[in-house]
Amino acid sequence: MEAVVDRARAWAQTERHFEVDAEQLRACLLAVLPADRVLCAPEELAPYECDGLSVFRAQPLAVVLPQSEDEVVAVLKVCHEMGVPVVPRGAGTGLSGGAMPHPQGVVLSLARLNRILAIDPVARTARVQPGVRNLAISEAVAPYGLYYAPDPSSQIACTIGGNVAENSGGVHCLKYGLTVHNVLAVRGFTASGEPVAFGSVAPDAPGYDLLALTIGSEGMLAVVTEITVRLLPKPVVAKCLLAAFDSVRAAGEAVAAVIAAGIIPAGLEMMDRGATVAVEDFIHAGYPTDAEALLLCEADGTEAEVAEEIARMKAVLEAHGATEIRVSRDEAERLRFWAGRKAAFPAAGRISADYYCMDGTIPRRAIGAMLEAIREMESRYGLRCLNVFHAGDGNLHPLILFDANVPGEWERAEAFGVEILERSVALGGTITGEHGVGVEKINQMCVQFTPEEREAFFQIKAAFDPDGVLNPGKAIPTLHRCAEYGKMRVSGGALPFPELPRF
Amino acid sequence: MTDETQQRIISEWQKRLHTARERRQPVRIRGGGSKTHLPWCRIPDEAVVIDTRAWRGVERYEPTELVVTVRGGTPLDEVEALLAERNQWLPFAPPRFRAGTTIGGVVASGLSGPTRLGHGTVRDAVLGVRLLDGRRRVLRFGGEVMKNVAGYDVSRLLVGSWGTLGVLLSVSLKVSPVPPASATRRFAMTAVEASRQLNRWAGQPLPLSAALWADGTLWVQLHGARAAVEEAGVQIGGERVAEDEADALWQHVRDHREPLWAVPDGLVLWRLSVPPTAPITEVGARFWFEGTGGIRWVVAPPDWDGFAYAAQLGGWAWRWQGAASRWMSARPETVAAIEARVRDVFDPDRLFGDGPFGEG
Ligand SMILES: Cc1cc2nc3c(=O)[nH]c(=O)nc-3n(C[C@H](O)[C@H](O)[C@H](O)COP(=O)(O)OP(=O)(O)OC[C@H]3O[C@@H](n4cnc5c(N)ncnc54)[C@H](O)[C@@H]3O)c2cc1C
Ligand SMILES: Cc1cc2nc3c(=O)[nH]c(=O)nc-3n(C[C@H](O)[C@H](O)[C@H](O)COP(=O)(O)OP(=O)(O)OC[C@H]3O[C@@H](n4cnc5c(N)ncnc54)[C@H](O)[C@@H]3O)c2cc1C
Numbered sequence: 001m002e003a004v005v006d007r008a009r010a011w012a013q014t015e016r017h018f019e020v021d022a023e024q025l026r027a028c029l030l031a032v033l034p035a036d037r038v039l040c041a042p043e044e045l046a047p048y049e050c051d052g053l054s055v056f057r058a059q060p061l062a063v064v065l066p067q068s069e070d071e072v073v074a075v076l077k078v079c080h081e082m083g084v085p086v087v088p089r090g091a092g093t094g095l096s097g098g099a100m101p102h103p104q105g106v107v108l109s110l111a112r113l114n115r116i117l118a119i120d121p122v123a124r125t126a127r128v129q130p131g132v133r134n135l136a137i138s139e140a141v142a143p144y145g146l147y148y149a150p151d152p153s154s155q156i157a158c159t160i161g162g163n164v165a166e167n168s169g170g171v172h173c174l175k176y177g178l179t180v181h182n183v184l185a186v187r188g189f190t191a192s193g194e195p196v197a198f199g200s201v202a203p204d205a206p207g208y209d210l211l212a213l214t215i216g217s218e219g220m221l222a223v224v225t226e227i228t229v230r231l232l233p234k235p236v237v238a239k240c241l242l243a244a245f246d247s248v249r250a251a252g253e254a255v256a257a258v259i260a261a262g263i264i265p266a267g268l269e270m271m272d273r274g275a276t277v278a279v280e281d282f283i284h285a286g287y288p289t290d291a292e293a294l295l296l297c298e299a300d301g302t303e304a305e306v307a308e309e310i311a312r313m314k315a316v317l318e319a320h321g322a323t324e325i326r327v328s329r330d331e332a333e334r335l336r337f338w339a340g341r342k343a344a345f346p347a348a349g350r351i352s353a354d355y356y357c358m359d360g361t362i363p364r365r366a367i368g369a370m371l372e373a374i375r376e377m378e379s380r381y382g383l384r385c386l387n388v389f390h391a392g393d394g395n396l397h398p399l400i401l402f403d404a405n406v407p408g409e410w411e412r413a414e415a416f417g418v419e420i421l422e423r424s425v426a427l428g429g430t431i432t433g434e435h436g437v438g439v440e441k442i443n444q445m446c447v448q449f450t451p452e453e454r455e456a457f458f459q460i461k462a463a464f465d466p467d468g469v470l471n472p473g474k475a476i477p478t479l480h481r482c483a484e485y486g487k488m489r490v491s492g493g494a495l496p497f498p499e500l501p502r503f
Numbered sequence: 504m505t506d507e508t509q510q511r512i513i514s515e516w517q518k519r520l521h522t523a524r525e526r527r528q529p530v531r532i533r534g535g536g537s538k539t540h541l542p543w544c545r546i547p548d549e550a551v552v553i554d555t556r557a558w559r560g561v562e563r564y565e566p567t568e569l570v571v572t573v574r575g576g577t578p579l580d581e582v583e584a585l586l587a588e589r590n591q592w593l594p595f596a597p598p599r600f601r602a603g604t605t606i607g608g609v610v611a612s613g614l615s616g617p618t619r620l621g622h623g624t625v626r627d628a629v630l631g632v633r634l635l636d637g638r639r640r641v642l643r644f645g646g647e648v649m650k651n652v653a654g655y656d657v658s659r660l661l662v663g664s665w666g667t668l669g670v671l672l673s674v675s676l677k678v679s680p681v682p683p684a685s686a687t688r689r690f691a692m693t694a695v696e697a698s699r700q701l702n703r704w705a706g707q708p709l710p711l712s713a714a715l716w717a718d719g720t721l722w723v724q725l726h727g728a729r730a731a732v733e734e735a736g737v738q739i740g741g742e743r744v745a746e747d748e749a750d751a752l753w754q755h756v757r758d759h760r761e762p763l764w765a766v767p768d769g770l771v772l773w774r775l776s777v778p779p780t781a782p783i784t785e786v787g788a789r790f791w792f793e794g795t796g797g798i799r800w801v802v803a804p805p806d807w808d809g810f811a812y813a814a815q816l817g818g819w820a821w822r823w824q825g826a827a828s829r830w831m832s833a834r835p836e837t838v839a840a841i842e843a844r845v846r847d848v849f850d851p852d853r854l855f856g857d858g859p860f861g862e863g
Contacts, residue, residue: 181623206860208845209613210838212626216656301708301731307730309728361648363568363648449654
């Protein structure tokens with residue numbers, strides 16, 4: 001792990017250096033917050049050293065745990081005046097190092113701003129603080145027959161503030177959209193502590209769409225302190241169909257065929273055999289473990305609507321070579337079908353010391369080709385990879401298995417991941433579908449965007465945060481970094497696409 | 504269009520932007536010329552015009568990927584006809600106002616038709632853009648895939664930017680399968696009853712697609728799976744409207760046609776966007792609403808202050824026509840300052856004018 005910590009330090013140092021007097025900073029924070037909301041001791045800071053991507057770690061100078069907007073503003077003002085980096089943090093489940101601390105900065109945890117402020121069942125909205133957990137919203141509005149649609153697999157833990165910052169998705173987003181489609185308005189503060197509000201509970205808002213810029217901005221444009229979400233009526237029933245295939249390519253083609261038939265499933269997920277076996281050993285969902293690929297295909301709506309759609313989906317899958325099809329007979333069976341898919345990450349954790357989750361998105365038609373390419377990479381890098389997919393939207397989550405205690409394995413896992421991401425761009429896709437760039441994919445941003453596009457991103461950042469203190473160094477690589485990365489790639493020579501075409 | 508032709512047109516436009524900047528001349532982006540009745544789209548005599556109509560064509564259409572990539576000057580009609588061949592559509596049904604509306608204009612104006620209630624808006628459907636900005640940079644954001652969080656979401660920033668940040672060279676849009684069945688139901692109701700009823704329905708799993716209340720009548724369009732539309736029709740009741748009458752009605756609403764959108768001389772048309780459950784009062788000389796009550800149209804005397812009225816309801820207003828010192832509700836100072844700096848990113852010299860955003 002020591003090597004990993006060094007890398008994080010090196011990351012911070014290639015970016016701008018901040019001169020900060022740690023003692024003075026802590027004194028100023030203690031002047032605006034009660035002592036139990038300012039953490040400074042190394043053992044208190046330890047849990048905050050990383051997010052869900054634990055290979056990247058750094059120790060901040062302090063962690064603050066404000067309990068009100070006023071306290072958030074007070075912290076922002078102290079840091080702004082002293083020129084101290086501020087890294088917002090929700091539950092720390094992020095998978096790209098977005099909430100990784102800055103070694104000369106403060107971690108601003110929003111976890112204690114965790115109240116649901118208002119539920120309006122008639123207007124179908126809920127106004128919540130950023131530290132509210134994703135699932136807690138749906139639980140709170142369930143008595144009204146409503147729910148909040150985006151459902152990341154981490155939904156029992158991750159916060160709505162983190163969802164906004166990452167534009168998180170879930171297994172139902174092909175039909176119901178991502179965070180950006182389900183958040184109506186946010187309130188928050190700029191790095192200098194100025195209040196801002198974007199979006200509206202009206203059907204639209206005047207002026208430029210700054211809400212869209214804020215969603216998915218990885219905590220770099222504003223600190224969000226209040227969110228109004230759209231709620232949807234719960235479908236009367238949902239049914240899930242499980243289909244087995246004897247090749248990943250056939251399963252990939254079946255996915256395209258479902259869409260071509262004019263069906264938008266409520267969920268459309270795919271797992272390869274490695275993932276199926278790992279999950280089955282763990283959860284006993286009853287998956288056929290001899291199939292090369294499984295599809296989970298969900299229909300929701302009224303009874304008649306679901307019956308109609310399941311019949312159509314079944315016909316398409318049969319015509320495209322499904323070797324076995326099961327339709328959930330009741331809610332318990334439907335949940336069992338999903339339980340396996342939702343446990344894919346922990347299942348990987350069970351069979352391997354560590355795993356590294358990738359997040360590229362590619363056109364659906366390329367799914368089969370991508371899986372075959374990954375299989376070839378497995379043997380080249382000497383590491384196993386389990387594949388789970390939000391197949392409906394072409395979002396891949398290859399889980400590369402490695403052991404950080406075996407010298408060289410992490411480096412190989414990382415190179416493997418990089419190759420998948422750069423292949424995603426080459427196939428007309430993107431390096432990140434929903435987990436964000438953070439520190440993890442910052443080099444691949446050099447591959448996906450031109451210097452002028454990256455310049456525009458920096459300019460947008462400066463439009464919100466002219467002093468550059470909010471989560472600095474994340475998501476957008478400097479020209480210098482990309483030049484260095486270019487050199488590394490050429491001299492390393494290991495990459496199969498020296499001149500990747502941009503999509 | 505060959506690569507050379509594209510390169511030639513872009514260079515030509517870059518040159519025009521450069522000269523305009525040197526000479527301090529305004530630049531205006533002209534698509535189909537279909538929104539000429541909107542005062543902020545008026546092109547000043549001294550302006551350099553970038554006419555996008557030569558910049559047309561579908562770059563890529565992948566029905567199974569649910570995405571179409573189209574050059575900015577492509578007529579909307581052409582795109583819709585192409586999608587219809589594969590039984591797909593742009594579900595936000597943008598207004599056309601007049602023949603010739605371009606995709607660039609659709610995205611730049613950010614306007615969506617009545618089906619936004621059930622199928623979302625143009626903002627929801629935008630996946631990626633290619634832009635020629637006021638600094639003469641050709642930039643690409645987003646892409647053709649459904650999920651993409653690499654970099655800030657500039658594609659959506661450009662929706663509703665009214666040509667003030669740059670020329671939309673191409674746009675990738677998410678398309679949808681046309682739902683198999685639709686039906687329109689009619690009810691005699693007051694505006695207050697209609698909005699209350701609609702909000703109640705919207706909280707239930709019904710395939711609501713569009714709604715309009717005008718002159719004591721509520722019209723509701725259902726759109727979805729055959730079974731769902733049939734069941735919902737029975738559930739909500741009302742009177743079934745014949746198919747061609749319903750089609751004519753929704754086209755009318757989509758394109759803001761007269762007589763409903765007719766504004767007598769001396770009166771002013773306002774578009775209010777307010778929380779759908781805000782109290783409904785039939786203000787002005789004429790009043791009608793779309794959706795569950797969130798988009799309210801008011802024909803009012805010239806001295807009526809739609810901005811103040813909408814603010815009181817928790818929303819905002821758009822003065823839809825006529826000379827005015829302001830067309831769109833003002834934003835708080837901190838937000839306006841960020842908007843101005845965002846404009847600096849793409850058009851520091853303010854070549855493209857203020858669109859509907861500034862003081863008139
Ligand atoms: C097992 C597992 C499964 C997952 N499944 C999914 C999935 O299906 N779909 C998906 O999209 N993601 C998934 N994720 C990733 C992760 O859960 C999401 O990115 C989530 O939105 C992060 O929320 P968080 O509260 O943990 O945020 P953090 O990790 O604490 O922070 C994430 C980013 O948001 C910023 N941030 C947090 N709060 C605020 C705020 N209030 N204001 C401004 N910026 C803020 C941080 O600075 C950071 O950049 C998964 C993660 C795990 C561990
Ligand atoms: C009274 C009056 C008289 C007029 N007389 C004339 C005249 O004589 N000659 C003339 O040429 N025009 C005239 N116009 C100009 C007319 O306003 C513009 O042609 C038109 O508004 C530009 O948009 P559009 O109608 O093509 O609509 P759309 O194409 O729908 O465009 C609407 C908005 O989108 C922007 N836009 C369109 N395409 C793009 C793109 N690709 N990228 C970025 N932004 C884009 C436009 O700048 C505009 O803000 C007149 C207007 C008025 C009100």
